[in-house]
Amino acid sequence: MKRLHIIQVISNFPNAQKLPPTNQGGTEKVVYELTENLVKRGHHVTVFAARGSRTSANLKPFPKGLRGKGIAKYVIGNLPRHVDVIHDHTFDSALGKLNLRIPTVCTLHLPVKHRVKHPVYVSKRAKQVMGKNRGDYVYNGINPSEYEFSSKKRNYMAFMGRILPEKGVLQAIEIAEKTNKKLIIAGPIKDKEWFRRVLAPRIRRNPNIHFVGPIGGQKKQKLLKNAHCVLFPSLWEEPFGLVMIEAMACGTPVIALNRGAVPEVMAGFPQLICRSIPEMVAKVQQGNFPNPHVLRRYVIRRFTTSRMTQRYESIYRRVMKK
Known part of the structure; x- marks a missing residue:
């Protein structure tokens, strides 16, 4: 060739x-x-x-x-x-x-x-x-060898993405509030005014919710591989959604809203795709997730x-x- x-x-x-x-x-x-x-x-x-x-x-x-x-x-x-x-x-x-x-x-x-x-x-x-x-x-x-795998999970949920209304970060907070679970939010603030006015007060009110800003390297690996699950309540026409395959490569399940490319990226796990925020809340509460090894193998086979x-x-x- x-x-x-x-x-x-x-x-x-x-x-x-x-x-x-x-x-x-x-x-x-x-x-x-x-x-x-x-x-x-x-x-x-x-x-x-x-x-x-x-x-x-x-x-x-x-x-x-x-x-x-x-x-x-x-x-x-x-x-x-x-x-x-x-x-x-x-x-x-x-x-x-x-x-x-x-x-x-x-x-x-x-x-x-x-x-x-x-x-x-x-x-x-x-x-x-x-x-x-x-x-x-x-x-x-992605290159799966760059993603650390862990089958042991800690008691927190993660949201990772740009901090904008359409990425569903407010909905992730709502899920944390309704389930009374810990949530770690990571990502760069892209709408400072909206963050200050809408998001920051909600985060301050709830000791279970932590905002850590944009992270990479070891910090990102630790956040993804140890999370009980990653929330992906994206509200827009998401063309792909890289964080979904990054999380699954670490053996971490993703609970996602049925928008944009979610049904394709998550095709192997239709039980984790939700039609509404209340359904995402119910999925978190049930906690019935695929085996971490199965999630990683899925990414290696397709992405x-x-x-x-x-x-x-x-x-x-x-x-x-x-």
């Missing part, structure tokens, strides 16, 4: 994270893993990413303060010779919209409707809703970086033929 020269572009300004990300940045994590795997498979990869990134690929750091069209302009002006394919991960599909002569694959990590030639969504649901069934879908993958990389490789080769 011919080795390819692949360009990866990740630049979600103004909040671009370095590769690999530390405390947040699900998209950056996926792009980092994909890049490292493509290099391992012998491909020549150049990655355009935020300054300070670390990668086995050839790194082209973006200058500070680059926005919108400036991103595409910078990439085109700094392309190496003999590029086979560009993989655009920017949230506005900056390169995919330009109709370049180089085949350009665009992964749409957010639920957006961009008209690009070769769109790839991160779930079948996102492809149906956002792409009207046009294009491909590739599930996000690994190597599976994700193979899928992207076949898409690259197909668009090059076209």
Whole structure:
């Protein structure tokens, strides 16, 4: 098989994270893993990413303060010779919209409707809703060896994600209040005013609820692997939901609201998918969860970086033929 020269572009300004990300940045994590795997498979990869990134690929750091069209302009002006394919991960599909002569694959990590030639969504649901069934879908993958496993659980629930109304953090608090269980909330505050006005008073009132902010590394591992369960009461059209597979890789069950890609990601455990918050409360109270080893095996079978990389490789080769 011919080795390819692949360009990866990740630049979600103004909040671009370095590769690999530390405390947040699900998209950056996926792009980092994909890049490292493509290099391992012998491909020549150049990655355009935020300054300070670390990668086995050839790194082209973006200058500070680059926005919108400036991103595409910078990439085109700094392309190496003999590029086979560009993989655009920017949230506005900056390169995919330009109709370049180089085949350009665009992964749409957010639920957006961009008209690009070769769109790839991160779930079948996102492809149906956002792409009207046009294009491909590739599930996000993780490297299971990076996730610590524990079959022994402690007496707390966890919520991990961006602190925004649509992520369901208020609903997670409601579940903790109704079940009288301990809840640890982790993630970056993305709506400071809403947090101060709505969330902080609820957290202060309940000694069972703890907010620890954005976490990564060992802290994240400990939180996920020791949790009795992870709550995923997402209220929006979630395109994937990386924390679900991260938790299950640690052997931790996820109780999720039936929104967006949840039925696909949690397909092996339909008993953990709920139609309402009261149903999530009942599931927590019952505490009848799958075996931690079964949860981890499920992730290894369906959501690994190597599976994700193979899928992207076949898409690259197909668009090059076209």
